[in-house]
Amino acid sequence: MTGDTLLRVSDLKVSFQTEAGSAKVLDGVNLTIGRGEILGLVGESGCGKSTLARSVLGILPKNAARITDGTILFDGENLLERNEAYLARVLRGRRISFVPQDPFSSFSPVFSIGDQFMELMKWKSPEITDAQAAARTILSSRYGRARRRRDAERVMEMLSAVQLPQPEAILRKYPHEVSGGQRQRLMIAMALLTEPELIIADEPTTALDVTIQAQILKLLKALAAERNVAVLFTTHDLGTAWEICDRIMVMYAGQDVEVAGSADFFARPNHPYTDRLLASLPGAEGGLQGIPGNIPGFVSPPGGCRFHPRCDLASDACRTTRPGVTALGSGHAVRCHHPLGTQFLKEAVT
Amino acid sequence: METIRFILRKFFEDKVALVGLVIITALVLVAIFAGVLATHPGDVSTFHPADRLQGPSLAHFFGTDRMGSDIFSRILFGARITITIAVISVGLSVLIGVPIGLLAGYYNGWFSDLLMRVSDIFLAVPQIVLAIAIAQTLGPAIENVILALSLTYWPFWTRLVYAETRACKNETFVEASVALGASPFRVIVLHILPNISSGIIVRTTLGMGSTILTAAVLGFLGLGPPAPSPEWGRTIAESRQYLPNAWWYATFPGLAIFMVVMGFNLLGDGLRDILDPRIRRSKSNDR
Amino acid sequence: MKLLVILVNRLAWLIPTVFGLMAITFAITHIIPADPVAAVIGENASPEQVAALKEKLGLDKPLVEQFVIYLTGLLRGDFGISLYTQRPISEDLFARVPATIELSVVTLFVAIAAGIPVGVISAVHRNSLLDHALRIFTVSGLAIASFWLAILFQLFFSMYLGWTPLQGRVDGWGPDPITGFFIVDALIIGDFEMLGDVLAHMVLPVLTMAYPAMATIVRFTRAGVLEAISSNFVMYESAMGFPRRVIIWKYVLRSALIGTVTQIGLIFGILIANSVVVETVFDWPGIGRYAVDSILNSDYNGVMGFAVFTGVIFILINALVDILHGLIDPRETR
Ligand SMILES: Nc1ncnc2c1ncn2[C@@H]1O[C@H](COP(=O)(O)OP(=O)(O)OP(=O)(O)O)[C@@H](O)[C@H]1O
Ligand code: SF4
Ligand SMILES: [Mg+2]
Numbered sequence: 005m006t007g008d009t010l011l012r013v014s015d016l017k018v019s020f021q022t023e024a025g026s027a028k029v030l031d032g033v034n035l036t037i038g039r040g041e042i043l044g045l046v047g048e049s050g051c052g053k054s055t056l057a058r059s060v061l062g063i064l065p066k067n068a069a070r071i072t073d074g075t076i077l078f079d080g081e082n083l084l085e086r087n088e089a090y091l092a093r094v095l096r097g098r099r100i101s102f103v104p105q106d107p108f109s110s111f112s113p114v115f116s117i118g119d120q121f122m123e124l125m126k127w128k129s130p131e132i133t134d135a136q137a138a139a140r141t142i143l144s145s146r147y148g149r150a151r152r153r154r155d156a157e158r159v160m161e162m163l164s165a166v167q168l169p170q171p172e173a174i175l176r177k178y179p180h181e182v183s184g185g186q187r188q189r190l191m192i193a194m195a196l197l198t199e200p201e202l203i204i205a206d207e208p209t210t211a212l213d214v215t216i217q218a219q220i221l222k223l224l225k226a227l228a229a230e231r232n233v234a235v236l237f238t239t240h241d242l243g244t245a246w247e248i249c250d251r252i253m254v255m256y257a258g259q260d261v262e263v264a265g266s267a268d269f270f271a272r273p274n275h276p277y278t279d280r281l282l283a284s285l286p287g288a289e290g291g292l293q294g295i296p297g298n299i300p301g302f303v304s305p306p307g308g309c310r311f312h313p314r315c316d317l318a319s320d321a322c323r324t325t326r327p328g329v330t331a332l333g334s335g336h337a338v339r340c341h342h343p344l345g346t347q348f349l350k351e352a353v354t
Numbered sequence: 355m356e357t358i359r360f361i362l363r364k365f366f367e368d369k370v371a372l373v374g375l376v377i378i379t380a381l382v383l384v385a386i387f388a389g390v391l392a393t394h395p396g397d398v399s400t401f402h403p404a405d406r407l408q409g410p411s412l413a414h415f416f417g418t419d420r421m422g423s424d425i426f427s428r429i430l431f432g433a434r435i436t437i438t439i440a441v442i443s444v445g446l447s448v449l450i451g452v453p454i455g456l457l458a459g460y461y462n463g464w465f466s467d468l469l470m471r472v473s474d475i476f477l478a479v480p481q482i483v484l485a486i487a488i489a490q491t492l493g494p495a496i497e498n499v500i501l502a503l504s505l506t507y508w509p510f511w512t513r514l515v516y517a518e519t520r521a522c523k524n525e526t527f528v529e530a531s532v533a534l535g536a537s538p539f540r541v542i543v544l545h546i547l548p549n550i551s552s553g554i555i556v557r558t559t560l561g562m563g564s565t566i567l568t569a570a571v572l573g574f575l576g577l578g579p580p581a582p583s584p585e586w587g588r589t590i591a592e593s594r595q596y597l598p599n600a601w602w603y604a605t606f607p608g609l610a611i612f613m614v615v616m617g618f619n620l621l622g623d624g625l626r627d628i629l630d631p632r633i634r635r636s637k638s639n640d641r
Numbered sequence: 642m643k644l645l646v647i648l649v650n651r652l653a654w655l656i657p658t659v660f661g662l663m664a665i666t667f668a669i670t671h672i673i674p675a676d677p678v679a680a681v682i683g684e685n686a687s688p689e690q691v692a693a694l695k696e697k698l699g700l701d702k703p704l705v706e707q708f709v710i711y712l713t714g715l716l717r718g719d720f721g722i723s724l725y726t727q728r729p730i731s732e733d734l735f736a737r738v739p740a741t742i743e744l745s746v747v748t749l750f751v752a753i754a755a756g757i758p759v760g761v762i763s764a765v766h767r768n769s770l771l772d773h774a775l776r777i778f779t780v781s782g783l784a785i786a787s788f789w790l791a792i793l794f795q796l797f798f799s800m801y802l803g804w805t806p807l808q809g810r811v812d813g814w815g816p817d818p819i820t821g822f823f824i825v826d827a828l829i830i831g832d833f834e835m836l837g838d839v840l841a842h843m844v845l846p847v848l849t850m851a852y853p854a855m856a857t858i859v860r861f862t863r864a865g866v867l868e869a870i871s872s873n874f875v876m877y878e879s880a881m882g883f884p885r886r887v888i889i890w891k892y893v894l895r896s897a898l899i900g901t902v903t904q905i906g907l908i909f910g911i912l913i914a915n916s917v918v919v920e921t922v923f924d925w926p927g928i929g930r931y932a933v934d935s936i937l938n939s940d941y942n943g944v945m946g947f948a949v950f951t952g953v954i955f956i957l958i959n960a961l962v963d964i965l966h967g968l969i970d971p972r973e974t975r
Contacts, residue, residue, distance in 0.1 A: 109874060479948070590789055604796065607789075
């Protein structure tokens with residue numbers, strides 16, 4: 005992971021202009037993904053997962069959101085310093101692609117699936133070089149017949165890779181004519197078709213039946229591994245994260261709190277919030293416990309560690325300063341003034 | 355109370371609606387005090403052939419017409435006619451249209467269907483076409499204009515009220531009061547009507563604007579109140595043979611129509627933004 | 642299959658609507674006026690004259706029978722005899738239809754060509770200065786009395802500046818009627834001077850009629866685009882780096898327009914309503930002008946003929962629009 009970091013988000017701060025004031029939704033978030041790695045970004049609804057994903061893609065709502073601090077390094081270049089045209093033409097869809105949460109409404113209802121695939125290939129085909137993509141003008145947006153034919157072949161191959169039967173028939177259909185699971189397979193196919201290095205999958209299975217979720221996740225994992233594509237996978241469900249992720253990062257109210265390899269994460273949770281999350285999993289000892297209290301508002305959030313109003317271990321330090329990163333070895337890191345592991349240590353010593 | 359204060363606050367924030375309200379208030383005041391404000395209050399029915407077709411001046415702000423009457427004063431009195439026509443015919447349309455919509459919406463059955471089919475037929479033809487036909491048959495007079503407009507305009511309210519009543523009927527609070535044994539009349543008047551009133555208010559405001567336009571067309575075609583009425587549409591029709599020299603003759607009455615219709619449209623649009631919770635919500639979702 | 646259902650539904654609805662329209666116009670002519678005959682021949686006609694005319698017009702028969710006669714006549718395309726020209730109304734109307742259609746089609750074309758881009762731009766730059774300016778412009782279009790606008794245009798462009806002809810369809814006789822549409826006829830005979838003259842005569846009436854129609858189109862387009870632009874697929878397409886102009890002018894616009902195509906009927910209503918007065922001001926020999934002539938001559942048979950005729954056309958257009966909507970919206974038909 006060290007020499008081969010694909011994405012490094014450092015100290016990212018994002019706020020939204022709301023009627024009640026400025027909502028500080030991301031408060032100094034850090035995250036890294038290595039090439040070909042699947043990182044699960046886990047947190048309760050509203051903790052800022054989508055905001056983080058959209059920051060990386062550069063598609064935060066322009067007039068409402070502001071990135072106030074931080075860097076987003078993708079393959080060494082700071083995306084926050086790049087202009088919108090470059091991001092749209094060269095990065096998005098080509099090097100970073102996207103799998104949305106709701107595969108139904110993310111297709112235009114009034115164009116056939118095939119039309120939308122070919123639109124993607126017209127602009128984002130892997131045959132287009134970065135230089136061509138960057139220089140895109142109205143004149144250069146011709147879609148020659150030869151390239152169109154080769155792109156159509158790519159589409160057919162990809163559709164069978166995502167295990168869709170009768171690809172020709174599907175391409176002629178409209179989005180409302182195929183099932184939810186098929187639509188998400190189509191979305192995954194679109195994301196992979198452009199041969200990206202990173203896929204951002206924002207809760208890709210939340211809108212699906214439980215039975216289909218597992219199939220789709222397995223497919224995504226297999227295809228990503230085959231092609232050495234990294235995946236930033238957001239979810240509020242630890243179970244799905246466990247199934248497909250190499251590493252898991254937990255966010256609470258716009259702050260990253262703990263990151264670890266999947267096995268380590270479940271074996272040695274070190275942040276009080278992570279611990280609570282794991283304890284609240286159905287099937288875990290103690291059953292469904294829930295966490296007392298609510299996620300704080302973002303307009304005037306608690307200072308220091310945002311979890312402190314709900315944390316049993318909170319001290320004065322927690323209320324004033326945000327804890328730094330404590331490395332626990334083998335890529336496990338936690339941001340807490342009183343991480344659980346060290347507490348065990350202390351108890352053992354005394 | 356809370357909602358009333360909210361609406362009032364929104365109202366003053368929404369400059370568009372406020373401008374509309376100011377224009378309409380001015381119109382009403384002008385109509386009421388036409389006799390006082392007019393510089394030549396007698397000119398509605400008395401003529402001064404010696405002064406005919408004079409351009410705007412201090413003596414005649416908007417010039418004089420073919421009879422030598424003061425156009426400014428006649429426009430002020432024309433406001434009375436416009437207001438009278440608009441208020442009464444829209445009022446009648448509401449009185450016909452709303453109850454029919456409520457009944458058809460509240461009850462299910464062939465009678466409801468029949469009522470809606472009839473109103474759909476009226477809506478299937480441009481209002482002006484039927485209004486012309488009726489006004490022509492009845493002859494040129496202010497009460498015939500009113501009749502023609504009300505007879506052709508009520509279905510707009512019926513449609514709206516019908517749809518909203520249908521939607522409202524399934525709300526829990528309505529079902530609850532039905533279950534508690536409230537009479538249909540009680541349910542309709544106390545529970546449904548207040549809930550759909552904002553749509554009716556918006557529709558009525560916008561309806562005033564389009565009714566004034568249609569009434570002006572009827573006046574222009576000679577189907578409105580007969581000469582020497584200072585009705586705005588008729589004045590413009592009269593002016594045509596004196597163009598291009600007497601440009602003021604056509605210009606100012608048309609400007610009056612424009613201002614008034616604009617006033618109602620702005621107020622209606624503003625009210626819709628303020629009252630319609632669906633639009634309010636989508637506004638806060640601005641991206 | 643679904644398309645067939647829409648088709649059958651629309652056609653089934655068409656018949657009672659047209660029937661209802663005829664019943665309404667019958668009621669207007671035969672029930673409302675106290676004495677329709679007096680209105681025609683004057684109040685001091687002798688009782689014998691009145692009776693004779695009543696018999697001639699069939700007004701002495703029972704109402705129901707009159708209605709049946711009226712209805713069967715209309716269904717055969719017989720709108721009765723004009724009380725003024727003494728000619729069949731249907732002949733008069735059909736002779737004037739091409740002028741009105743030509744004007745309306747050109748107007749609709751102009752209104753759409755201007756209205757859709759303005760609506761999209763207004764929505765994309767929502768709440769900007771440009772948006773506000775465009776909205777004032779369109780709101781005004783819905784508040785202006787079109788006969789007044791027509792007169793102002795005449796006053797300024799024809800009378801003061803002398804840029805455009807004052808009125809009429811053409812100077813002189815116009816091309817020999819082949820289709821009745823002067824633009825088409827001038828093209829067929831290849832007379833480009835004539836074509837220029839025909840077009841020059843159309844400028845002002847078209848602009849007058851197009852303004853309110855355009856204002857309506859702008860409103861619907863703007864609202865439709867605003868709704869579509871917040872759809873998830875726009876977010877997805879931006880996330881995948883589709884060009885902004887493709888997202889807006891292809892995907893968003895198509896969604897917005899499919900939703901608003903049903904409003905074309907409303908725009909036709911505006912066109913019909915305005916054609917009456919605009920044709921009058923510009924002396925345009927169409928059916929709107931015919932209606933006004935009939936009014937001026939107290940020819941209420943002519944007025945009713947106009948009402949039924951435009952009513953039926955309007956109903957047909959709306960039915961067609963619904964079917965069209967079914968055709969272009971894949972969610973409706975597939
Ligand atoms: N356009 C916006 N304007 C104002 N606030 C916003 C906007 N978008 C998101 N937020 C706020 O930012 C916070 C984080 O939202 P985000 O969508 O990133 O959460 P999430 O973790 O993805 O939640 P979910 O699991 O529900 O998708 C929320 O409190 C939300 O209200
Ligand atoms: S930093 Fe303090 S408040 Fe935050 S989780 Fe750790 S112990 Fe609790
Ligand atoms: Mg989210």
